[in-house]
Amino acid sequence: MDGRTDQQRADRPRPAGHSPGRPAPGRGPDERGPDERASNARGAGVRGSSAPVSSARGSSAGGPNARPANAPYPAPGGVPSERSGTRPGQPPLVGRHDVLQVLEESLDEAAAGMFRFVALAGEPGAGKTRLLGELTAGAVARKLAVSSGRAAEFEQEMPFGAVVDALDDHLEEHLPELGPATVKLLVPVFPALAAVVQGTMPTVTGNTPVARYQLYRAVRRLLEQLAAEDGLVLILDDVHWADEATIELLDYLVRHPPRARVVIAVAFRPAQASARLASLVEASLQGGCGHRVRVRPLTEDEVAQLLGPDVTAGRCRELFEASGGNPFYLEALARSDEPLAEGPQEGDLPPAVRAALHMELSGLSPDALRVAQGAAVAADEFAPALAAVAAEVSDPVALSALDELVARDIVRPGAGRFRFRHPLVRHAAYGSAAAGWRLAAHARIAAYLADIGAPAAV
Template identity: 45%
Template sequence: MAVDHLERRPLVGRAAELARLEEVAAQAKTAFRLVEVVGEPGTGKTRLLGEFTSKRLVLKGRAVEQEREAPFAPLVDALVDRVDAGLASRLSEAETQLLASAFPVLEGTAQEAVVKPRLYRAMRSLLRELAPATVVLDDVHWADEATIELVDYLVRHPLPAPMLLVLAYRPHQVSFRLSRALADQAVKIELGPLSKADVDQLLGPTVSPHARNRLYEESGGNPFYLDTLARELPESARATLAGELAGLGTTEALVAKAAAVAGESFEPSVIAHVAEVSEQAVLQAFDDLVARDVLREVEGSGRFRFRHGVLRQVAYDGAAAGWRHGAHTRIAAYLAKVGAPATRRAEHVVRSAKYGDVEAKDTLVTAARAIATNQPAKAASWYEAARQLATEDDVDIRTELAFCHGVSGRIMPALEMFGAALKTMPEDHESRAPAAAFAALLAHLRGEHDWARLLLTSELNRQPEAPPLRLQLVLDAAMKGEARTAKPFLDAAPDDDRNRWTVPFAALNAYVKTVEGNRFDAVKAVNDAARMVDASDDDEFLTWLPAIHMLSWAEVLIGQHRLALRHFTKAVDLARDNGHLYFLPQLLHGLSFAYVVAGRTADGLAAVEEALESMHPQAGIRGALLGVWCQLQSWRGQHATAVRAGRRAIAAIGDAHPPLASLARNQLLLAQVHAGNHAKAVEEIREHLPKIDPYTRLASCCLLAKADTAHAKHWAEEADRLADGRLDVDVVFRDMAAAYADNDADKALNAAAAAERIGMPLWEATARLHAGTCLARDGRRDEALRELQAAAAMFNVCEASELHATAVREQRRLGVRVPHTGALANTLSPRELDVAELVCAGSTNQQIAEKLVLSVRTVETHLTHIFAKLGVTNRAGVARVLASQNED
């Protein structure tokens, strides 16, 4: 989401509800009052509570699905920091004893079988001692028995003290007992969907009315879904600089126009030619233009440039078209005379050449060829221009142009041109096989799988041995999850002599071995291919992006995560820097996945956002990206978004890409398990398991061992059967499955160690959390604490805030005092802290991006996270929170 927009985003449409809350809060100054805040997932309960509590001191706690067994979990969460010896001294000895099981700090001997009414009475006494106070409990649809009964008790025996107790929950998930208890006594605040006017206000005027309508429709007024949907906001208009140029003298204005035509940077002698004035006059004009900061000297080069590209554009647009044409002609001629390379002349030739000018056409083609690999979009424009000048069609130019279009992501025009070129191209033309192979790949990316297959097979009939065709066939099969069918084409790979096909064949061979055979046996092939890839230069790497992409997935599948992250990163960087956009969504998918594994959730989110926002990827890959989004949000504790994204992922992927579909099912499973929807989780995946590839099935069994407690042993056995103990990644999932099934700390620690070795911090932390819980249960307190602390630290770094909170809560349960939210700034990652500090210093996003060498988009993503973490909605809020931190 464009953060500029988000910053201004206020709480909308909840004025009445807030007023009602305030009203009851005022009454609660003198008496006990109960409020229930009720609404569907994502309607803004938490947000409303946040707004309400930002203005007062409150005791805040929340229930968590995983803690349904823990007595008074949300209350303990809210009160733990207020319950101390001082408070205990005001309670009776018996009450302190009773409460010791919930608050270890009370140092009683926790009692096993307590007479319940006495316990509730003791809790009520505790609350009375805390009065006057506001206690806010969120997510009480997940509250434990004891909390629910306590509320019931409080309804029947209202507290004889001023206190406001606010409970928020989802109506469809709450216990009947709780909602019935509240029905009589509590003030009910129901949060429905936002109105159309609210949505309009939330999105603001920068979103077009059409888009606002669509977003309103699609979100159904649910602010949470709006968040995920409203991610295509227009940039603010660029400032006009024309006024600045209007004040120039005649010669200065002419020289400025000439300079704008000349290029990004220029020498005075060239400008003299273009402007048709003396070099002396140019130098004089430059003095004035530099003094006005229209032009700047390029340090130590004797060249000049405009202060900013936009200013140059304004100057260029200000010149009359006819004059500009002449200027380009003069500069092209001058550059030719001094022997400048075609690439330098091309941009002037493009703007001045005439139909039939053979020399100009050759210049453009030469220039286009020179930059085709590194700037395909620009090369395409020069090829296009060359074709305009030519009197007859040239199949080579047409094919080369088709490649440039395709590589730069203009797939439709590319496919049309390839189609036409293949019709006229001789059977033995050397470009024929590469053209057909690339066309097939592009068709595949557009979801036209049958057409792609047809084209490939018909070309293979013509040239059965052609390496590009065989490579493409393997790639095609791999993407469809039918790698086995591709084996014969790999066996016939060119011999070992290193030639230009060695790298992609080795890469695809490694992938096929990984998915079709024993993964451990594939390790060598993967490592060999990885070494070859690493020895390739950047241009080769670019040429074989799709094959290297498959190799990087193979690296993931054998647990070489660091290697995969490195390769995906390099692939994305090279593709982006060189404008090879056709495959970028796939690469970003791989990269974002590698980020999740590495626990770099913020980077993962940025990668998925980039792919979804800027490239409008085709349904299959779009679904795959949503799958990673699901997984990322799930680790971050955003369960509703995660589950929704997972569902959309599976729907979007459909049947065409079984490997992507398997992955997405596993991702949804993770989200359901994290969300605590265990029954749903099991139900959704069970019938699909047979179709899921063995590796993903192994990962799924691990989650099922947790979710499906009745059959946990079965899933652990299944995991054991699927796992190869020689691969650490398998050990992680196998031993976690066993750890869940048997509540076995040692198994969990074994999984943690394996996860640590191969760099899976989220799983390592999960394993340590589980180990810590088991150890605590076994009374091994010190060991438990060590694991829980390690888990908390890791979850924190990975921004898995809810799991972090769970690990903290487990420590508290062992009687350790952990600061409640910690210093707020500590919850920011180091990078976010950098950004936050620059925000406080008053920097704009653009300035922050420049200082930290990030893209503006990344800065925006960081800001979104900073706002969310600090619970603020604008830059001033960030400054406020950080300032208050520094005072502490």
């Protein structure tokens, strides 16, 4: 379920493999909700509660599903999918048959000489990266070369960042047969070429439409040369963070496909995708070269299969409800030594989940973070006015902050109210605030509700 975060993927050791560029994304437990399943995850939150509600219940002392204190939860042990490249100690890939079929078909079509563009869309933790790992395994089995890269939130000012990440290391060691004019166009994009081509210093290319068109043609020519011998599967992860130049290049390649055995596979979070990225994916479908796959949450049956026969039905249901079927949350909760606390008590998030969610929160502006913390004190589902009171900001500031939180998919809008993407996101936001500040926020909410004559639960 690889629902790993940007930070975790950046820090991961990249596996060696048949790759002309950087090794393909690592695989985690089944994260097959390609498109990281825009989770309609219903968590353990209760509307109207004034403190985060536990996302994992009933595993403390007592009860038929209880486990001994400090006893580690058994690793998931379901039945692997037919063609899962599961590694030792890695949870098996469960479900995802529709996604795997699309990936297999795309590889077969590319091996037969066609260009294919594959888009995996899913929320954080749905398993997109794990599925890209399955694509890599399938490509290697067909003796297709693989090159992978990823976009990063804090590198959006670097043009073509994800493409450079995928190809630059290979170009430093293996310069394809390109004409001098093509190389001259590519030198400003790929730093490795400047060192290889007699120490040529990169120069800034013009930003006119003609100059960009010439550059995109040069990149297409580069991909054709890289694919000439063994074909090429180019994998770009986290393209919701990609710079505009990367998206424009991909749009060009979809409209003017490389004349070679090439698959370009991208993964992104749909709630954070730009309009231009969404348009690009749609254009690939209309052009007949694209596949769009939504990575959805695991079903309750798939959760039970992943956890294995040693986990009781009650515990499976509990973990399913707490995780919302999100593979990353599911695995972290299942392995956690200490369950989350319920009600007003401050529980502890599993370390992997805490690190992932705190990474998301760290990218927020100060106002947005403060409003997220205030909303977390209020409820899973909250009115903007209540979040503003808790955060001690004006209504206009709160509304602007909520726009940012929606854009970052921390919260999602409803009919005049907002709801956290997942109860665990609320839990992380709540825990990120200082304890004294939280107490004061609870008091502000209580006073506000008393002033308007509203009940304590809203």
